Amino acid sequence: MLPTLLTMRFPWEEVITLLLTEMEMLQYKKYKGQLTSIEFLASIGILLAILFFFIFTWNSTNTRIEEKQTKELIESLALDVSDNLVKSNGIPSDWEKNLPNVNSIGLVSQPHVIDQKKLAAFTSLSYTTAKTLLGISAYEYKFRLKGLNNSVVAESGSN
Numbered sequence: 001m002l003p004t005l006l007t008m009r010f011p012w013e014e015v016i017t018l019l020l021t022e023m024e025m026l027q028y029k030k031y032k033g034q035l036t037s038i039e040f041l042a043s044i045g046i047l048l049a050i051l052f053f054f055i056f057t058w059n060s061t062n063t064r065i066e067e068k069q070t071k072e073l074i075e076s077l078a079l080d081v082s083d084n085l086v087k088s089n090g091i092p093s094d095w096e097k098n099l100p101n102v103n104s105i106g107l108v109s110q111p112h113v114i115d116q117k118k119l120a121a122f123t124s125l126s127y128t129t130a131k132t133l134l135g136i137s138a139y140e141y142k143f144r145l146k147g148l149n150n151s152v153v154a155e156s157g158s159n
Contacts, residue, residue: 096121
């Protein structure tokens with residue numbers, strides 16, 4: 001008979017379980033639909049963290065885009081200047097003889113054949129004058145012409 005008493009469930013156990021459940025529910029009903037200050041501060045903190053993350057990401061992305069655009073602009077300008085130097089006679093075509101009246105610099109007398117007199121005149125120009133005539137006043141430049149054996153034939157501009 002003793003084993004059956006231990007396995008029997010008494011009604012007062014169910015009453016205690018129900019009372020505990022009701023007390024827990026009353027405790028939570030007290031805050032129904034309300035935020036505590038800790039929950040509010042935590043949610044504001046999370047919102048601010050997300051906001052700062054997006055602002056940082058936005059600024060970082062914009063900076064990279066601007067740097068890429070600037071780099072592409074400079075590369076395009078460098079290509080235009082180098083094309084002009086090796087494909088044009090310059091304006092006037094005998095500009096190396098009359099330096100005060102130069103409008104545009106070109107280093108060739110015929111396409112892709114560099115004229116030594118024009119090259120010497122170009123490398124003798126002041127840095128500021130050469131930048132202006134090349135149309136790159138806002139930028140720095142370094143001109144270096146190398147021969148077939150990779151030796152420097154002529155050089156002009158900043159280091």
